Structures are given as C-alpha cells and as structure tokens.
Amino acid sequence: MKKTLLALLITAGATQANAMSYEFDVTLKGYDGSATSSVAYSGQIARHALHNSLKKVVSQGDQAKMLNYLSGKEEGRVILDPTSKEGFVIKQSQVDELSKGKDLLSSAYDGVITGWPGNPTAQELLQQLGELAANSKQGYDPVNGYDYTQLISKFAMGAVFYNKAVNHYLEEKLEADQHPNNEAYKEGVPYTGKEHVWDEAFGYFGAPAHGLELTPNEVVQITKQNPEYFAKADANGDGVVDLKSEMAFAHAYYAASIDASSDTTYFHTIMQAFVDGRQLISKANGERLTDEQRGELKGYAATIATAWQQVIAEAAFKYAGSVYADLEKIAIIEEAQGDVSKAFRDYVKHWGELKGFALSLEAAGRDLGKAQASLDRLIGFSPVLFGDMQVAAYDGKGGFVQTNAGIMQEYKLNMIKVQNLLAQHFDLKAKLKDKTGGMSAVLEQINTAGKSAEND
Template sequence: MILRKSLLATSILAATLGLTACGGSSNSNEPTPTPTPTPTPTPAPTNTAPTDINLSSTVIAEDVVGAEVGSLTAEDDAEDGHTFTTDDVRFTIEGTMLKLASHHALNFEQMAADETISVKIVVTDAGDLSFEKDLELSVADTAATPGVNVYEFDTKLADATGSSVSYTGQTARHALSSEIKSYMSKFNAEYIAGLGTDAPTIARTRLDALWGDYAAVADDEITHLGDSDSLEANYAQTTFADISGSGKELSGKIAGADPSKMYKDWLKEDGTGFAGWTDFGDNKKTAEGLVKFYFDLFEAQIKAMVDGEQLKDPAGNEITKAYITPQGHDLVQLVQKHTLGALMFSQGTDDYLDEGLDSQNVEAHKEGKPYTSLEHQFDEGFGYFGANRHYLELSDDEIAKKGGRDTHQGKYDADMDGKYDLAAEFIWGNASNAAKRDRGTLEKDDEGNIINKPSNVTTDFTAVAVTNFIQGRKILNDNVGVELTDEQMTQVKAHVFDAALAWEKAIAATVVHYINDSLGDYDKIKDGEYTADEFASLAKHWGEMKGFGLNFQFSPFSPFADSDLNPKKDTVGATKFVELHTLFGDAPVLVTADIEAYIADLKLARDLLKDAYDFNEDNVLGW
C-alpha cells in the first residue's frame, strides 16, 4: 500500500502530540516542560496596638484661659491614622494638640509644692486598637506683670504720670454694703436689750444713713473690718471718706435710680420693670423698694422684741435674732445679696460696660486726671466685680478665705507697705464668691481636712473674668490718644461679654449651691420638728439663694435678659427668669404637707439654671 506523503506527515504529528500529552515516552527526544509553581500568598501585615504616648511639652502656663499644653504623638507600627481622646473635662484635644478646656485656666498659687496634674489620654489607631496613658503635667508660675496677669496700667496721657486705674467710688459702695450686713447681724436679743426701747429707731436711722446719706457716715470707721486699733494697723483707709470723698450713696446707684444707661426701665410697676418679688409692703415695686421693704421688716422685728413679743418659728422655737422672721426670711442675706445684683452687678454690666464703652479714649476724663473717659468707665465696671488688682496672684482658697497663706486671705499687700489698700489690694463681693465655686466640691474628713480634690471641676470663673478684664483694658491703654477702630472695639466688647458672663455664672453657681444647701436643710425640717438653729440655717440658705437669684435680670448680657446683647434671648430670656422665681417663691415653704412639692420645685429651678448656663451635671449636684 502506498500512502500519500501529506497524510503520513499528519499521522506522525498527531501521534507525537498525543504521546506528549500523555507525558511522552522515555525514549522521546522532546524536552519535558517545567511546571509553573503556584505562588505562596504573602501574609497580610498584623496590626498591633500603639505602645506609648508622648507629649511635646508637659508644662502649662498659669492664668491662660484655654492654654495649649503640647502636641501628642504615638509610638506605633503605623506612622499616621491616630486619634487622641480624653474624658478629663479640664482638657480638650484639637487634632493632636492637648489644650485646657475653653473657659478654664490653671493657677500656680493653688498648687501644692511639687504637685502635678495627671490627665489620662487614649490613642486609637486606624485598626481600632488603643493604648492609654496618664500624663503628668506641671504648672509654671508667671511673674506678676501689669497688663498680663495684673490689672494695672500706667497712664499713656501726656503731662500725666502713674497709674491710670481708678475706681474708688465702687470700693466705697462695696464697703457700705458690707457695713450694712455687719450692722444688721448684731441685732440679737442681747444687743437689742442693750440699746433699750429706742432700738428700732436707732437701727432704722443707721440703716437709712448707710444706704442713702453718705455725708452722715463718710467719716465713720469701717467697723466690719475691725476695731480702731485693728483698722489703723492693717488698712490704708479706716473710714469711708478715706476711700472716696463724697456722694457715694447706695441709693443713688441702684437700678432705677440712675436710669441714663440702663437697658430697661426699672421703675415701671406694671410687671415689665423689676421682677422676682411680689410683696413690697407700702413701698414701690422697684429694686430700691425691695430694700426698703426688708428694712421695714427688720425694724418691725426689733420693735416686736422690744415690746416683749415672743417671736417663734412654725415649730415653736423662739427667734432671738431680729433679722430672722417667722416666715423664714434672713434679712441680712436678702439685703446684701440683692444689693450685689441691683447695684454692683447692674452698674458694672448695664452701665459702665455697656453704654459706658461709647466714651472717648483721646484725652483726659477731667483736667488733671491720668485716664481717659473710656478707661475710667471700664475701670468702674471692673471695680464693681470686686477683684483686687493682683487677683490672679492668689489661689482660689485664698480668695475664698478657705486656706493658703495667712497674709492673703481675701487681700494681698502687693506694694509690701504693711497695710492693705481697700481699693487696690482687697477683694469684695462677687469676686470672692467666684473662687468659692471654682474650688468645686471638696471631700473632707471629720475634722474638716481636705482628703480629695475634685478632677471634675469645669469652671474657672475667677480666671475667665479677670483675664478678660485685663485684656480688654489693655486694648484701651495701648490706644490712648486715638479713637478705637471698629475692629478694636469689637475685641473689647468680646472681652467684656466673656468677663460679664463669667461674673454672672459665678452668681448662678452660687444660687445652685444654696439650692443644694436648702435641700439639705429640708431633710432636717420637713417632718415639722426642728431646732431654732436648723430653722435659721434654712432661712440663711434660702435668703442667699433668692437674693442672688434676683441678680440675673440686671445684666443685658444675661441669658435671662430681654436684650439683644443676650445670645439666648429666644431660648431662655425674661420668661424663664419669671419661671425661676415662681419656683422659688417669696419665702421658703414651711407647711409640712407642702414641702415635698417645694423640694421638687427647687430641683426644677436647679435644672433650669443648669441649662441656662450650660453647667456640668457633676458641678450642679456637687456645688
């Protein structure tokens, strides 16, 4: 058989391919292909948690609100993607920058020797693994420097030398208010008996003079600071006239008496003027009318005691102090706390630090004065707050007279002349209360020793108020001789707003404090059986709560104000102020069957204040 060559070639090729596909013959001359290996998968990198946290600086400058501490970094197998957090309410973290919380500063003088601050930081990587560490921080002392942490400014006016700061009139009124408080506090049964049958007239005459006749009392010694020898030894001024010469009546500056720069008419009696109290007796329904009503009650109490009437509280305990009424009013507290608002807070915020800022900053206020009109208006607003000029050089404990250096209890001899200048070195009024609240809630042992300092304190009313006062005043001082630009005045007004709000928050925190104290008192008296001292305690705490609570309406910056300067006008406003005082009432509830409902009202009032001022829950419950 003969095969065609093309078919033979095809057959051979097919056979060859077939054998190759089967692995081929051992006799084949064709090379065996090398199989391609299957790649071994590369293991994914294993994420590990960060192993450390570092901070670029661990030293915090004192007296700087919202001060930056340092930049945070993590030691980790990844170089980025880290998130830093802290639940310490004193601090905040912006990106990687650790800072003090806004409206918070630290005070070197408040720290014990070698004391540090611990703050817990948590770092979390992109894989959600975390590491935490307690960082130890220290506080650096800042030297007392005018215009930085001291409210002191040399004059920039030509032909003038020395300090441009002056607010002696405000100091004189603080001294008068404190003198009234001290004088009324003397009137117990024994003191009244010593005065005899003329005691009611003597008391009323003295109160009316301290309130509204400066000429009659100007040369009197300031007795609430000590006797003659003590005054002479310790103070640069011993009489009211030593502080300020004339015309410093309290009556002339209470809201309504000086209406030229007020944001509302306080003399209206149709409910749109002064609010928060119902019964004024025979007096006008004004801020001053309420003071006169309290004086009337005080005089009537003294007269009753002189006439032999036995004043008793609802439990039948004898009342031996003329300023405690059977209705539970402590007239000492009501007069003083109302005055701090209707005069000091009103004049400071609604006069000098509002329309007062429209004054000129080019020339002397009056011929021969070392300050401009604008500087003086600002100083007078600061003066009503009550801080001394070296306020930030004292600890909260020292300002509040609760510890620290014996020579710094509410005062500071800055010029070391051996005497305290009442207008420059002494602390008055709300400036003292601010520090009490900034101290937070301190745990104490049975002997009263502090055993634990709180880490949840979120307020620094002292630093916020005074650093803003200093910064605002510095802008004025730096630009004496020219009118401020719109931008500069905007900066000044921003400082004023922050200072005024810190001032008011200190008042609000104090109201919360006395709500809490009143609630504690009610635990002791709600069954209707209590001692005279327990009744007096409720009267005192309620009086401070109510008296301070009346203050809020007087500032145009207040959350409770019906003013365009109030950013919470539409959410809080004047309606909430009326609601607050409806909850408080005009006297503590003393009928046993009604006390539980009133306790609930006080708690509602506390919540209202917490929301109005954005207070921290822990502080509200602990103050």
C-alpha cells in the first residue's frame, strides 16, 4: 500500500472516532430467542486467556501443563492470567466460563516459517518451542540465547490472533458465498453469518468493547490491572471486569502502548474500523450484503489489516533498538571487566521479543518478498553469542548447530538495518527506540568492514 493512501486511512480512522461501543442488536430475520445482542466472540477471548496462561507456565518447565494451554481442550482449565487481585476483580476464573473446547494450536498458521531453523510450520514451531522450554531452566537457554517465554508468547500472538483475523475472517470469509448475512451463522444463534465473521476478527484483536471511550494509556493500565483504572475497565459498573468485553489483550495492548508513547493512533484506527464495519453489517438489517456494501466492508478490513501489521512491525522495531542498547551495555561492562550476566539476560529477553514479533509478520500468509528474507538474515536464528557464535541450524535431536557469525558488537549494525528496513517497508510512525539516526555512517562502516555484519 502506498504511503499516501495509508496515511489517509489512518487519519480517517482517527478523525471518525466516537464513543460508540462494540455492541449491536439482533438483526437476524426469524430469530425468536431471548438474546438482545448479536455480538459473540467468546471463543477468541478464551484463546487470549489460554495464551496469557501459557505465558505464565513456560518458565515452570512442565511440558504437560504447557500443552494443556497450547493444544489441550480439557474441561476445568484454570485461567492463570488475568486473575483477580486487590482492587481489580476478574469475573471469570476458568477457561470454560468463556468458551468450552478451545485451544491455541489448531488455530495457528499452517504455513512455513522461514525465519526458524528447519522451516517448520507455525504449528510445528509452537510445539517445538514448548519442548525446548521444558528442557531448559525456567524457560531460559543461555547457551543458544533463547528466552522461550518471550519467543512463544510473541509468536503465538501472531500465529494465532493476527493470522486468523486478517488472513481468515477479514479476507476469505468476507466473500459473498461465505457465511452470508441473510442466514444465521449456525442454527439457533442470534447472529448472522457476516456479523459473526466480523466479531471473531474483532475478538482476536483483544480490545475492550468500549475501547473508543478509552485513551491509549487507559487501555495499557487496564491490561496491567492497575486498581486505579478499575472503574475505566468496569464499563457496566457491576463490580467485576468481564474478560469477554472489558479487558484488553495481546495486540490491542501493544497498539495502545505504542500510541501512549508517541503521537500515533493505531489503537483507535483499528478499533474505529471494527466498529464502523460492524455497524455497516448491522444496518443491512439481516439482508444479504450487496457488492457495494462488501466493498466498503473490505475497505475497513484493509485498514485494520494494515494498521495491525504496522503494530507488530513497530514492536519489532522497538525491540531491535533494545537489542542494540543491550549490546552497547555489554561492551561497556566487558571493558570494565564486570559481570555481564544480567546484561546478557536482558539481551536474550529483548532478542526473543524482537524475533517473536518478526516471525509474526510471516504468520498471516502475506508475501513480504525481499523484506522477509532480509529480516531473517539480519536477525538470524539466534542472537550473536559470546565467542561470536550464532545458531545456524536445528540438529533434529533437540539441539542446535552454531557457527561463527563475526564480532558480537557488529550485530548492532544489523539492528540498525532491521529498524531501517521495518520503518521503510511498513511505513512506521512511532519508531520507538530509534537507532537509525547515524545510518549513513553505519552503512559506510559496513561497506568498508572486512567482514559483513549480515548473516548471509
């Protein structure tokens, strides 16, 4: 998408914002039940609870427990996050209270992920990461530079939530022959096919239904369960936060956190497009959508998909800056002959966040062309480690093969190139922790170096 068009889309989303909540009446013709709302996305919220809970157990080394939240569908699974705390009470305590029989793995992208050794599918990679985490110490592998909590969490958000929303519900399911609006989604429900398709995409974004009434900082504080913002979360004033409609998760949180730290409008742009699209469907009053209406709906979907992709790219950009800063800190500590263990731990954590978000960009089935290949090579299969080594391959036996990658401090140059690539390819606006100011000098340094800092 051209930059000028993208700017117009984002501006339009921001300027059209109003206080409308994501709540819509029943329009399905012939429905004679008692429901008054046609909105339903509890299955998506159940998967958010599964993801949050999975993130909690990765560091425990219990593979069976990880699988329970990744691929299990058993009854009685306890929500480990978010849970009630003093001043911030959560309504649900079990996954079944949201939706029964849900898992993460079966909804993950089934295409190949080139940015990981062996080119696994996203589903295979999530399983592999779980196995590796179980064999590590508290989800941390200092030998290969892996923080499995971050890798699993950030990649799962992309492979499941981003993929299913933009590559499934906001694309193929908007076609005329897919779940038409003049029919029930399935027998007995109070919503039409297109209403539910749109709702499921919205649920995967993870925003509170009243998100347009909230500032980005309020969304961030709700996600963090800050008791001072409980009243902002509890939209209906019933004394509890309903995970189905009042909590913020995953990419909605990241969109809001980026906006709260800059002058961007990612969260409200996406939220407004979701509300406007749902309103368009509702105004059809249970009739089949015309080609013109579906065309307008696809316009809202394009706004959502583009801004959502930018949010993921913005997060990767930020963590590339963090990796750069960690390497600078390591160099200072080494020069002073100090203990680098904590700085190295931070480096591995931030690399895991960078890699997880970068892999997420692959997980929507959208061809990124040369940009994807460049990201894979610049970031590599692991951070550059002490001894100037880096993971080059997976050995198929639960371990990795390392090769020399050049001087560890040269990896900083890769981070600048990663930021530059992300900023240009995705037309980023916030660019938090930007290290590209000295790009010309860095490129000259790369060109004159005796050995390239790239991993190709």
